[in-house]
Amino acid sequence: MIMPVILWTDALIFLLVAITTAFALYARRKPHLRAPWRHVVCSRPGSMAVVILCAYIIIGLLDSLHYRLALESNDAGAETHYASEVLSALDALVGPLRTQTEKTYSAPFATHLFTRETIQQPEGGQTREYPRLKYGGRHLQNPAVDARADILRRSGVALAQTLTAGLAVLLLITLWQAHRRQQAFTTMLRTILKRRSEVPWLIIWISLSILALLIFLAANLATAYHVFGTDKVGEDVFYQTLKSIRTGLVIGTLTTLIMLPFAIFMGILAGYARGWIDDVIQYTYTTLSSIPGVLLIAATILMLQVYMANHPELFETTLERADIRLLFLSIILGITSWTGLCRLLRGESLKLREAEYIQAATAFGVRHSKIISRHILPNVMHIVLITVVLDFSGLVLAEAVLTYVGVGVDPTMNSWGNMINSARLEMAREPVVWWSLLAAFLFMFTLVLAANLFSDAVRDAFDPRLRQH
Amino acid sequence: MKQPLLQLENLSARIGTGPRAIRPVDDVSFTINKGETYALLGESGCGKSMTALSILRLLPQPHGRISGGQVRLEDTDLTALPEAEMRQVRGRRIAMIFQEPMTSLNPVLTIGDQIGEMLQQHLQMKGTAKRNRVLELLDAVGIPDVKRRYTEYPHQLSGGMKQRVMIAIALAGEPDLLIADEPTTALDVTIQAQVLELLQKLQRDTHMAILLITHDLGIVAGMADRVAVMYAGQLVEEAVRDRFFTDARHPYSQRLFESLPNVDKRDHALRTIPGFVPILDRDFTGCRFAERCEQAWDTCRIEAPSWEIATDHHHVRCHLEDRNINPPARTTRDDLPLAHATAGTGTGAPLLEVRDLKVHFPIHKGIFKRVVGQVYAVDGVSLDIPEGHTQALVGESGCGKTTVGKGILQLLRPTAGSVQFDNIELTQLKGERLRRRRTDFQFIFQDPYSSMNPRMRVGDIVEEGMIAQEIGNSRQERRQRVDELFAQVGLSPEHAHRYPHEFSGGQRQRICIARALAVNPRLIICDEPTSALDISVQAQILNLLKQLQNELGLSYLFITHNLSVVSYLADRVAVMYLGRIVEEGPVASVLEEPLHPYTRALLSAVPQIDQDSRREIIRLEGDMPSPANPPGGCHFHPRCPDVMPECRENYPGETGSGDHRVRCLLHR
Secondary structure (H helix, E strand, O other): OEEEEOOHHHHHHHHHHHHHHHHHHHHHOOHHHHHHHHHHHHOHHHHHHHHHHHHHHHHHHHOOOEEEEEOOOOOOOOOOOEEEEEEEHHHHHHOHHHHOOOOOOEOOOOOEOOOOEEEEOOOOOEEEEOOEOOOOOOOOOOHHHHHHHHHHHHHHHHHHHHHHHHHHHHHHHHHHHHHHHOOOHHHHHHHHHOOOOOOOHHHHHHHHHHHHHHHHHHHHHOOOOOOOOEOOOOOEHHHHHHHHHHHHHHHHHHHHHHHHHHHHHHHHHHHHHOHHHHHHHHHHHHHHHHOOHHHHHHHHHHHHHHHHHHOHHHOOOHHHHHHHHHHHHHHHHHHHHHHHHHHHHHHHHHHHHOOHHHHHHHHOOOOHHHHHHHHHHHHHHHHHHHHHHHHHHHHHHHHHHHHHHOOOOOOOOOOHHHHHHHHHHHOOOOOOOOHHHHHHHHHHHHHHHHHHHHHHHHHHHHOOOOOOO | OOOEEEEEEEEEEEEOOOOOOEEEEEEEEEEEEOOOEEEEEOOOOOOHHHHHHHHOOOOOOOOEEEEEEEEEEOOEEHHHOOHHHHHHHEOOOEEEEOOOHHHHOOOOOOHHHHHHHHHHHHHOOOHHHHHHHHHHHHHHOOOOOHHHHHOOOHHHOOHHHHHHHHHHHHHHOOOOEEEEEOOOOOOOHHHHHHHHHHHHHHHHHHOOEEEEEEOOHHHHHHHOOEEEEEEOOEEEEEEEHHHHHHOOOOHHHHHHHHOOOOHHHOOEOOOOOOOOOOOOOOOOOOOOOHHHOOOOOHHHHHOOOOOEEEEOOEEEOOHHHOOOOOOOOOOOOOOOOOEOOOOOOOOOOEEEEEEEEEEEEEEEEOOOOEEEEEEEEEEEEEEEEEOOOEEEEEOOOOOOHHHHHHHHOOOOOOOEEEEEEOOEEHHHOOHHHHHHHOOOEEEEOOOOOOOOOOOOOHHHHHHHHHHHOOOOOOHHHHHHHHHHHHHHOOOOHHHHHOOHHHOOHHHHHHHHHHHHHOOOOOEEEEEOOOOOOOHHHHHHHHHHHHHHHHHHOOEEEEEEOOHHHHHHHOOEEEEEEOOEEEEEEEHHHHHHOOOOHHHHHHHHHOOOOOOOOOOOOOOOOOOOOOOOOOOOOOOOOOOOOOOOHHHHOOOOOOEEEOOEEEOOHHHO
16 A cells, blocks of 8 residues: 655646646647757757656656555554655665665675774674675675676676667667658668668667666666665665756756746746836846845745744655755745846847737737737747756756755755765765765766757757758 | 950859759859959849859858859969968959948957958058058048048948948959949948949949849949849840840840839739749759740750850840740730729728828936937828828838838827828727727738748738737638638638748738738738849739739838839829928829939939930938938938028928929929
C-alpha cells in the first residue's frame, strides 16, 4: 500500500508539463511554429543537447512522483499508518543505492573505508586499520586482488549490453524512418550513416549510445560499488547527485514559470498602453532591479525559516518543509529576475504597436484585448522563448551559489549547491576528499553545457536577425 | 574611340549548393566601354544586384560563389585574382554605391574620416594632403560648407547629403568604373534629380564608366548610353539607348513600357504582365519568359532562345527574332483590354469633408517630459472627396501626407479641425461608436510585407475585420465571403490557408485590398500602395483598384509621390508641402499647368521616358526644412526659385480660378 504525495513543486511541475504538451500539440499544426523547432533538432549540437536534456528531464520527472509507504501493522483492522519518509519513483528504481549507507567517507570504487578505525581483534588486542565496507565490494573474497578484475568484467558486460542496445536502437530508427519515407531499409541506413538525413540521426544515435553506456555502467557497477564514493555520513554520492537533478531542474524551470506571467503581462501592457501605465511599470521594474537580488533572497528565506520554525504543525514531513523552501526560493528568484524580460518585451511591443498590421487591426475596430492576444503576443513569443532557455543555465548555477552562501535550498535537500557547500570542509582535509565536488561538478557541468548548446540552437532558429536565408 | 573597360564573359553565380541552389546570374556577358553609362534594367529578383556583386566578388558568404565565366577588367581576370589583390581593385578601380545611404555609412565616424580612410587605403595619402583632398571631394559632390561637414557625423546629414557622401567615398579612389545600385530609389524625386545630375557632371569631369542598376525606365532614359534588360538571371535585350526606347524588340521590354501608367492610358486598363519572375532554383528548358509571354508558342516552351542580333549593337534573346525559324506574326498591340470609365462614378455627393485638419506631435524633453515644442506634421489641411471619386495627395517624404490619412481615419487623433464623414463628425466619436464606424473607411498600407501579421493565415487576416465588425452571422458565412473576396481580387480561394510569406509582393497587396473590402467600406485611403512593387505588378494593382471603383463605387484618397500614377488614376490632386496643401485642383489642370513653383519643380524632376517632352529640370536647393521648425512666411521660400521679399513675411492665402486653388503670392 502506498499513499501518493503531491508536493507543491510537484504540482507546478505537472502544470508545466501539461502546458508544454499542450503547446507542442498546438505547434504541430502550425507550420510557422513547427519550422524553428525542426531547425533546432536538425542542428548537430542542438540534437545532441536535446538527447542529454531529455535524460535529465526523465530523471527529474521520475523523482517528482512522490509517495509514502504504508507501515506494516500487526492487527488487520487497524487504521493504516504511513511512513514519515517520502519516497519517489526514482528511489524505487535505484533501489539499493539509497539504503546502502556506509559508516563514513569512502573513495570511488573503494572496498575499504577512507579512515582508519580501531578494531578489537577477536584474539584480543586492538589494531588501527581500514575496515571493509558494509556494501561496497562486499561480494569479493579478496578485494585487493579481485577488485580490478571484477570492475573490468562488469564494465565488459556493460559494453556488451550497450552494443546490443545500440544496434537495436539504430535498427528501430532506420525502420521507422524507412517506413515514414517509403524507402528501402538499406537506402535509409546508408543515408543515416553518411549523415545525409535532414535530422542528424547519426549524432542522435551516437548520443543515445553514449547515454546507454553510462546507464549500463551505472547499473552494473553502482549496485556493487560506490561509483562516486560516499560522503561523511556514508551516503552514496552517486545517489545524491541523481537526486540533485530534480532540485536543479525545479529551480531552472519553476522560476521561469512563476516570472513569465508577470514579465509578459507587464511588458506588453507597458509597451502597448504607453502613457502613465508605462511610467508606473517602468518605475516598478527599475526600482526592483536596483535592489540587490541576494538581499531580497536572503530576507525572504530567513523570514520563511522563522515562520516554519514557529508553525511546525503545518508540515508533516521534513521533505515538505524543504519543498516549501525550494518553492519560495523559486518565487523570489522569479520576482528578482522578471525585469530583464519585461524590459525586452516592452521595447518590442513599443515597436510592434506601430507595425502596420496592428494599425490595420485598429482600423478594423478590433478590440485591444484581441490585438494583444492575436497580434502582439504571438510575435513576441520568440523573445520569451530565447530568454527562458538562456536563463535556465544561469538559474541552475545561481542555486549552487545561493546554497553555498547559505540562503539557498534546505540543508536536508539533495542539491549540487549543498554538495559543493559540504565540499568546503572536505577539501580542507588531508588527504583530500574530492569525489563529492567532482560528482556535483560533472553532473552540473553536463546539464549547463547541454542547456547552453540548446539555447544557442534555439536562438539561431528563432531570432529573425540570425535566421539564414 | 571605344575601348572596352569591363568585360563579362558567360558569368554565372550560384547561391547554395546542390540541385536547389539559386542561380541569380546565369551566363551573362556584356562589355562596358570607358566613359560610358551602361544601364542594367529589370524587376526585383532578376539578378541585377547579384551581377554587380559578382563583379566585385562580394557575393553573400558563405553560400554565394561564382560558378563559371570571367570578369575582365582591361587585361586582368578578376575571378582569378587572389583576395589580397582583389582588395586593391575594390574602391580603387571599381567603386560601388548602394541603394540605402542611411545604412551604408558608419554612424560613429565623421564624414571626413570615412572619406579619408579610402584615400589612405588606396592612394597612401596622409595629413594635410589627405584633408585637402577630402574637402575637394566634398566640394565636388556639391556639399555646401565643407569645412563644417568634414567634422560632422552621418546622423547630422539628410538622406540626399548622405548619398552625396557615399558618392564622394566612391570617388576617393578615382575609380575607372562606378557601380551604382539603385542609387536614388530611397530618395525623393527632387533629391533624385540632384543626385543624377551630380553623377552626370562627375562622369563628364572624370571620364569614369558607370554601371547603373535600376528599375526606373525614366532614369535609364535620362542617364544611359546603352541599356541591357535582365530577366530571370539572363540578359534578354541589349541596345543603344535611343534604339531601345524607340524600338524595343523583346516582349518583356515592350510590356514594361506598356505597363507604365500615364495620362494617355487613363481610359484603358493598363497592360500587365501576368504572373511573376520565376524562382531561379532550377534548370529552364525553354524561354524563361514564356509562361508570362502572350506571344509564346510551342517552340518557346521547348527550346531556349539564343542571343540574336536584331540589328547592329542590338541583341535580343527571343525566338521572334530568330531568322532560322518562322515565328508566328507578332500580335498587334491594339487589342487593349476593356476600357474603363474615366472620371469618378457614383452620385458625386460629398462623402468626406476635411476642414483645417491639424495633427501636431509634442516634443518632450528633460526628466519631467516638459513639452518644449511641436512638430507641425499636418497644419491646416482641407479636402473634399465626393462619392466614387479619387483624390490624390502628393508630396515628398516627410511632408505629412501619411499623417493626413491616419488623422482622417482617427488612427492618430487630430489636434484640431473637423473630419466629416457622411455628415458625421469623426473627431468627436469615441470608443464603441467610433469602432462601429470603422467599417466605412479603410486603409491600404505602403508595404504589403509588414502590413500582415506573419503568424496568421491570410484567410484569418481577411476574416478578422468581419469578426470585429460582426459582419456575417456564422463562421461558414464569413468563410464564404472570404472566398468571394479572394476571387474578386484575383486570387484563388485555396490561398486562404497559406501564410503571408508564401505570397509575392503583388499577391500580398491583393490580400490587403481584400482585407479592406471585407467590411464593405465606402472610402479607402491608399498609402503608396504600389511603391514597394515592380512596374508590371503595379499595373495589376492599379487595374484592380480602378475596376473595384467601377464596380463598387468606392472613393479613394490616394497618397503617393508617383505623379504618373496620379495622372493615370486620380480625378483631383492636392500637392502638399510641409504639412499644408499648396495647390489643389483637377488632375489635368494641375499637372498640365502647375501654378505653384513647388509643383512645377516636382513635375520637372520626374524622369521622363519620352525625349521630346523632357522639361528643363527646375533644381531645388537643399532639403525640406524640419516640420518642427517651419520657416516663417511661405514655407517654401528658402528653396523657391521665384522668391520675392514679401514671401518671407506672410503665409499666402488661397487664390486661384474655379476649382484649381493655389497658395502662392505669385498668383494673387
